Amino acid sequence: MRQVNLGIIGAGTVGGGVVQALERNGALMASRLGVRLHVARVAVRDLKKKRGVSIPQTILTTDVGSVVNDPEIDLVVELIGGTTLARTLTLDALKQGKPVVTANKALLSAHGEELFAAAEQFGANLYYEASVAGGIPIIKVLREGLIGNRITRIYGIVNGTCNYILTRMKLEGADFADVLADAQRLGYAEAEPSLDVDGYDAAHKTGILASLAHGFWVNPRDIYVEGIRNITKLDIRFATQLGYTIRLLGIVKKIAPAKGSPKGESQIQVSVYPTLVPDSHVLASVNDVFNAIYVRGDVVGDTLYYGRGAGQDATASAVLSDLADAALDLKCGKSRVPPFVPHERKGAVLKMDDIICRYYLRLTVVDKPGTLAKIAAILGEASIGISSVIQPEGHEGKSVPLILMIHDAKNSAMRGALAKIGRLGVIKAPPLMIRVENFD
Ligand SMILES: NC(=O)c1ccc[n+]([C@@H]2O[C@H](COP(=O)([O-])OP(=O)(O)OC[C@H]3O[C@@H](n4cnc5c(N)ncnc54)[C@H](OP(=O)(O)O)[C@@H]3O)[C@@H](O)[C@H]2O)c1
Structure with a gap:
């Protein structure tokens, strides 16, 4: 063999998990693949x-370097993290024709973009x-299982730490800071949590999914990113009252070209932000550290993928799947399925300002006559419609939360209106806006 x-x-x-998993299931994989995977260095x-x-x-x-350059090594597995040394090692291996x-x-x-171009150039x-x-196995799903589809929607819960925090905030009525501190104590969140709670980790993953689904490499700078730090237990409570659950979603949507836009240009929304998900939607019931990705294809319709998004064994399982593919490539002497093929040269990411959606708006206002009228007037001037209002009763003269549900509006219009609303004397804290998704 x-x-x-x-x-x-x-x-x-991850690396330790891969070595362990190969010890456990290496023989099984060899019998399935006809290739033995040997940990050489x-x-x-x-x-x-x-x-x-x-x-x-x-x-x-x-x-x-000695591992990458060792002529005995057929396949390089990069599991150190970071972007500098990891990039150099990956390029060096690809240049030598090693997958x-x-x-x-x-x-x-x-x-x-650079790495896939090198892979193509050097045939690895x-x-x-x-x-x-x-x-x-969402990469394989997009690359192979759904290859016959145009992907029109991807909604992903792709950061387990944020999902864990939001789940506990809802179940316990707890504040973000308290749950984060507890999650850090339990090892579910890093001591430096920014990569997770500010949405950057989810943005890395959402960008990769968008690139694969739409055939052009999405520049991370074009991805709109908002994390979950500003979500309070009050928002969770009002969302629940309104029939929603708040989730951090990575969203990739194909947007119909606007009238007059250049012919053939594929416009997509690529974003990460906390989202009000209707309780009736399956993503609302994805709890704790679990991940789920909802993908819509124009042929297949709606599909859903669920599982653990991180951790030693789950991640090792994904690496093993790649090892199998790379080993089969080596066995066949050619790449059987290219992991990424650019095929949409004219693709573009739509600016967040141009995206239309619905909103939940939480304002902290002085409870006195005329307050709602002033706010409604600013929204009205921007042609933004209110669909419902919640205000706790019996707090005249005091600061109270005022919740407004807003009809479809452009993000730029909402941003402008919120800046004006924030300057009103009756507003006592910066307004908070959370986007609402109806999965249409
Ligand atoms: N952890 C997860 O659940 C998870 C999930 C999905 C993806 N990932 C990704 O997997 C990658 C690895 O993550 P991890 O959690 O396994 O990280 P980790 O536990 O910190 O392990 C990193 C490993 O790389 C080694 N290393 C770091 N810098 C090195 C250098 N300059 N030279 C030689 N060895 C070096 C470390 O050596 P020492 O052991 O000697 O310190 C360690 O063995 C990252 O890209 C991460 O984003 C992780």
Whole structure:
């Protein structure tokens, strides 16, 4: 049986999990693939570190370059994270015609275009299943399972930390800061939580899905990103009262070209923001650290993928799937399925300002006659319609929350109106706006 020698760079959570999973199921994979996956070299930063998996000292090294350049290594597995060294190693391996498997969403988000061009140029594949939604094989779904579809919608809960925090805020009526502190204590959130709670991690993943689905590499700078820091328990409570659950969604939508736009240009919305999801929608019931991705294709219709989005075993499972694909490529002597093919040269990401949606608006106002009329007048001037209003009774003269549900409006119009509303004397705190999704 043919043997493929793996050079694994990084043996932390994911790398250690891959070594362990290969120990457990390597023989099974060999019998399924007709190829044996052999862990030949493993690079780490600290040779003396205690690891949850036993790796023979003879194959451990701190010299990452020696792993990539070793002629005995057929396939490079990049699991160190970061975008600088990881980029260099990936490019070096591809230049040598060695396929690379990575779990690194930050790397792909920043350098995907360059890396896939190198893969194409040097005839070596770059696989990245573990970079989005851990154990959910969503890359394979978009690349292969739905290849006969135009993808019109993707809605993803792709950050487990945010979903965990929002779930607990709802179940316990707790505040963001308290749940975050507890999540950090329990190891569900990093000590530096910004990458997760400010939406950047979800944006990396959403950009990768958008690129794959729409055939042009989405520049991370074009992705509109808002995290969950400003969501309060009050918002969760009012959303519940209105029949919604708040989720951080990565959204990729194909938008019909506006009249007069250049022919053939594919416009897509690519964004990450907290969203009011109707309780009747399946994504509203995705709880805790779980991820779920809802994909609509023009042939297949609506589909849903659910599972663990991170963690050692889920991520290792995704890496193993890529190892199988790369090993089969090596066995066949050619790439069987290209992991990313640019095919939409004229694609563009629509600016957030031009996107139309509905809104939940929470204002902190002085409860006195005429307040609502002033706010309604500003919204009316911008042709923005109010669909419903909630205001707690019996607080005359005091600051109270005023909740407005807003009909479809352009984001630019809402932004302008909110700036004006925020300057009114009756407004006592910065307005908070959360977008509402109706999944049409
Ligand atoms: N953790 C998850 O659940 C998850 C899920 C999906 C994707 N990912 C992605 O998977 C990648 C790895 O994440 P992780 O959680 O496994 O990270 P991690 O636990 O911090 O492990 C990183 C590994 O890389 C090694 N390393 C770092 N810099 C190195 C250098 N300069 N030279 C040699 N070795 C170096 C470390 O060595 P030492 O062990 O000696 O320190 C460690 O073994 C990241 O791109 C991450 O975004 C992670």
